[in-house]
Amino acid sequence: MRRLLPLLLLAPLLTACLPQRRDAPLVGELTDLSPSEARGRVVYMANCQQCHPGGAEGLGPALNDKPLPHLAIRAQVRAGLGAMPAFDASEISDADLAALADYVVRLRRHGVGGP
Amino acid sequence: MKPARSPHPGRSLAAAVLSGLLLTSCYSLLPSNGGGQTTPRALRLIRPADVAVPAGYRVEAVATGLNFPTAVAFDDAGRPHVLEAGYSYGEVFTVPRLLRVEQGGTRTEIARGERPPWNGLDYANGTFYVGEGGEVGGGRIVKISPDGKVTPLVENLPSLGDHHTNRPVVRNGYVYFGQGTATNSAVVGPDNADYGWLKRHPTFHDTPCADVTLAGRNFESDNPLTPAGDRVTTGAFLPFGTPSRAGQVVRGALPCGGSVMRVPEGGGRLELVAWGFRNPFGLAFAPDGTLYVADNSYDERGSRPVYGAGDPLWKVTPGTWYGWPDFHAGRLLSDADHFRAPGKPAPGQVLARAPGTPPKPAALLGVHSSSNGIDFGRAAFGHAGEAFVAQFGDLAPGVGKILGPVGYKVVRVNVSDGRIEDFAVNRGPENGPASKIGGGGFERPVDVRFTPAGDALYVVDFGVMTTTEKGQIPQPNTGVLWRISREGTR
Numbered sequence: 001m002r003r004l005l006p007l008l009l010l011a012p013l014l015t016a017c018l019p020q021r022r023d024a025p026l027v028g029e030l031t032d033l034s035p036s037e038a039r040g041r042v043v044y045m046a047n048c049q050q051c052h053p054g055g056a057e058g059l060g061p062a063l064n065d066k067p068l069p070h071l072a073i074r075a076q077v078r079a080g081l082g083a084m085p086a087f088d089a090s091e092i093s094d095a096d097l098a099a100l101a102d103y104v105v106r107l108r109r110h111g112v113g114g115p
Numbered sequence: 116m117k118p119a120r121s122p123h124p125g126r127s128l129a130a131a132v133l134s135g136l137l138l139t140s141c142y143s144l145l146p147s148n149g150g151g152q153t154t155p156r157a158l159r160l161i162r163p164a165d166v167a168v169p170a171g172y173r174v175e176a177v178a179t180g181l182n183f184p185t186a187v188a189f190d191d192a193g194r195p196h197v198l199e200a201g202y203s204y205g206e207v208f209t210v211p212r213l214l215r216v217e218q219g220g221t222r223t224e225i226a227r228g229e230r231p232p233w234n235g236l237d238y239a240n241g242t243f244y245v246g247e248g249g250e251v252g253g254g255r256i257v258k259i260s261p262d263g264k265v266t267p268l269v270e271n272l273p274s275l276g277d278h279h280t281n282r283p284v285v286r287n288g289y290v291y292f293g294q295g296t297a298t299n300s301a302v303v304g305p306d307n308a309d310y311g312w313l314k315r316h317p318t319f320h321d322t323p324c325a326d327v328t329l330a331g332r333n334f335e336s337d338n339p340l341t342p343a344g345d346r347v348t349t350g351a352f353l354p355f356g357t358p359s360r361a362g363q364v365v366r367g368a369l370p371c372g373g374s375v376m377r378v379p380e381g382g383g384r385l386e387l388v389a390w391g392f393r394n395p396f397g398l399a400f401a402p403d404g405t406l407y408v409a410d411n412s413y414d415e416r417g418s419r420p421v422y423g424a425g426d427p428l429w430k431v432t433p434g435t436w437y438g439w440p441d442f443h444a445g446r447l448l449s450d451a452d453h454f455r456a457p458g459k460p461a462p463g464q465v466l467a468r469a470p471g472t473p474p475k476p477a478a479l480l481g482v483h484s485s486s487n488g489i490d491f492g493r494a495a496f497g498h499a500g501e502a503f504v505a506q507f508g509d510l511a512p513g514v515g516k517i518l519g520p521v522g523y524k525v526v527r528v529n530v531s532d533g534r535i536e537d538f539a540v541n542r543g544p545e546n547g548p549a550s551k552i553g554g555g556g557f558e559r560p561v562d563v564r565f566t567p568a569g570d571a572l573y574v575v576d577f578g579v580m581t582t583t584e585k586g587q588i589p590q591p592n593t594g595v596l597w598r599i600s601r602e603g604t605r
Contacts, residue, residue: 026167029536045533050425050479054537056546057519059423059482085423085453 030110033103040103043096047087048104055107060084064108073101149483149511150520151582155550159579159593162555167542171497171602174539177573178220181594182209186236186282186488186562187573188243190215190261193566195573196243197222197596201231202250203580203589204510206311213243213259216596226263230255234396235282235292235488235562240380244268246292248279250312256283256292256378268382273297273372275316277307278394278411282488282562286400289377291388293395293408296373297321300448301351301440301465304418308339309513309586318354321440324371324390327352328467331361334418349418351440351465362467373439375408375431391437391473392429397489397562402500406431407477407530409486409504412443415456415515419465421448422456422515426486427476428502428528438473441466445475456515478502478533483509484522488562492527493569496601502528503538503572505560508548510582520547525560525574525599539574539599550579558593571600 033041048063055064060083068076074097080086092100163174183200190196194215201211211228213236228247235246243259254274258266268290272280278295285291298307301321307313317340329351338347338356350359370376374390375398388406397409408429413421424443441448441464448454451461480486485507492498506522523546525539541549541556549556562575578593 026169026537026540028169029534041534042532045535046475046479049535050482051423053481053484053521053535058484058521059515059517061518080452083422083457 030106033106036099036102037106039096040099040101040106043092043100044103044107047092048100051084055104055110063104064110066108068104070101070105073104074098077101147516147518148520149509149517149582150523150547150551151508151510151580151587152512153548153551153581155579155581155590159558159590160549160555161595163597165542165549165554165556166539166597168539168599172599173602175598175600176220176595177598178216178222178596179594180592181214181578181596182212182592183207183232183577183589184561184575184594184596185232185234185577187564187575187596188236188238189564189567190238191241193568195596196225196236196238197575198233198236198245199594200233200248201228202248203232203577203587204310205580205587205589207589207591208251209591211247213245213263224263225261226259226265228257228265232279234279235398237283237285237290239285242380244283244285244290246280246283248281249274250279251275251315254280254294256280256290269370269376269378269385272370273319273322275319276312276321276372277310278372281394281396282398284398284400284406285380286406288380290380291375291377291398291406293392293398294370294372294374294376295394295396295411296392296439299393299414299417300419300421300462302334302349302417302419303353303355304334304336304349305339306417307355313355314340320354321352321373322371323352323365323367323470324369324374324387325367325470327365327367327470329359329361329363329365330464330467331359331363332463332465333358336418351419359465375406388433389431389435389437391435391439391442391470393439395429396487397504399489399491399502401491401502401530402493407489407491407502409480409489410437411485411487412482413454414483414513415459416513419462420456420459420515421454421462422459423453423482425482426480426484428478428480428486428489428504428530429474430477430530432474436469436471436473441469442473444479445473476533477530478528478535480504480506480526480528480535481521483511483514483517485509486522487560488564488575490563490565490572492572493565495568495570496565496572498527498538500530502530503563503565504528505563505574507559507561507577510587512584513582513586519545520551523548523557523559525557525563525572548579550581557597558595571598573598
């Protein structure tokens with residue numbers, strides 16, 4: 001519990017009032033993905049893309065500017081938050097969830113400093 | 116020294132979670148307007164350099180000043196022809212026209228119609244085929260000869276409502292076309308009065324393609340047809356103000372809404388291909404001969420609002436039911452955690468029994484992106500076998516609130532794994548139409564079509580359409596036909 005509490009506090013702080021990057025510049029698709037990131041991209045496209053197209057703002061907030069730790073990403077997908085629904089293990093398995101978090105972390109770096 | 120343990124760890128946890136939720140609510144303080152919520156400049160600026168495309172491609176404007184253009188196709192000589200719709204949401208009626216775009220951007224009128232909107236266009240065997248929306252008079256598929264003679268091929272299509280008769284595509288002697296539903300989610304409501312048609316056709320409603328059994332779920336709403344402001348109760352697949360009962364059977368018929376149908380090129384019996392779509396606007400055959408449909412999904416509006424429904428790109432298997440009005444992308448709408456609009460009731464199910472098991476889509480595009488015209492890339496252009504999709508962009512706030520503009524671009528989709536990538540987007544610090552973010556790029560891409568040689572992509576840009584709580588405000592004569600080609604080609 002003592003290890004969990006700082007994470008619970010940290011995640012919302014990091015996700016809360018940061019400036020929003022509304023879209024990514026056209027820098028092309030992500031390449032050289034690890035096997036896990038590639039798997040995560042498929043999971044993202046099936047479950048997350050519709051609300052966060054390309055990691056950018058849409059129905060939901062942008063994801064491409066949030067320095068969320070891996071654990072917080074997984075926790076938010078499982079629990080949902082506000083208007084965001086929860087995705088249980090029947091929808092996204094634990095292995096796919098780990099891959100999804102890998103992809104979201106990688107997506108965050110994509111396009112930074114791009115044209 | 117050992118740190119003291121909290122005597123009430125549960126309280127600490129609750130406080131942490133509560134503070135987290137409070138802090139995360141900062142999202143709601145951010146501006147959250149759709150792309151149409153803006154005040155455009157009086158004259159549309161057109162600057163191809165403001166559209167970003169991948170390295171090795173270039174953009175040019177082929178024709179400007181078009182009046183609500185919705186589709187493009189090419190004749191045997193490879194000359195582009197565009198449709199002007201003659202109608203736009205916002206209840207603006209003009210004249211539907213088929214125009215040939217000449218070198219230099221001038222236009223020659225080939226034909227004009229009487230039942231707008233003209234939504235989709237194909238050319239085959241010396242004939243143009245038009246999806247005639249029929250907001251007034253009902254939908255038709257019409258044939259147009261090169262000298263401009265208009266002949267109906269299919270008539271009396273159920274197009275008096277929200278969604279119309281859409282793009283025809285000709286394949287193996289048949290004309291395939293999409294037919295939209297009357298309503299957002301099968302229940303006629305006050306939103307249909309806002310769209311204009313409920314007062315024109317107060318008994319119009321959705322028609323299923325096969326018999327359906329209702330669950331008896333009813334929806335109460337204001338009555339915009341009477342000045343008294345009374346309340347009425349309406350069931351699914353029934354006229355406004357008509358309640359349903361559990362076990363009630365609504366007979367299927369052909370033609371029907373939310374479907375893909377086909378008819379022989381020379382005329383003949385209408386056939387159902389597949390149904391359970393909401394508004395199958397974009398149709399195209401992939402290089403392997405498979406039919407794909409871009410389907411505009413549910414809005415958060417009316418008596419049965421649905422939240423968070425992205426636009427599916429479907430691989431069409433003939434005879435399949437695709438889920439409307441009780442499923443989205445293969446998932447039941449009664450899963451309210453996913454589809455319940457904030458502060459509104461869950462949509463639930465209106466059918467007692469599903470007519471089938473809907474599949475998962477080939478890809479799921481942005482919620483309210485209005486993913487419309489599609490075509491498939493070929494080797495001469497690059498990205499062979501991928502679907503290119505024109506995204507008209509959101510109509511927020513009328514379709515629901517969003518945190519940022521969605522669509523207003525052309526994306527490409529790998530239909531084998533559902534991967535979606537931007538292909539042509541407006542430059543700028545944020546996404547949106549040029550009228551909102553500045554510059555002279557895309558407003559509302561509504562159709563894409565490759566040239567017969569497959570070496571260039573034409574993008575039909577409907578023009579400026581702003582949005583308010585009271586509806587859409589389209590700007591006439593602001594449409595553009597864009598061309599994207601490989602560097603070094605002509």
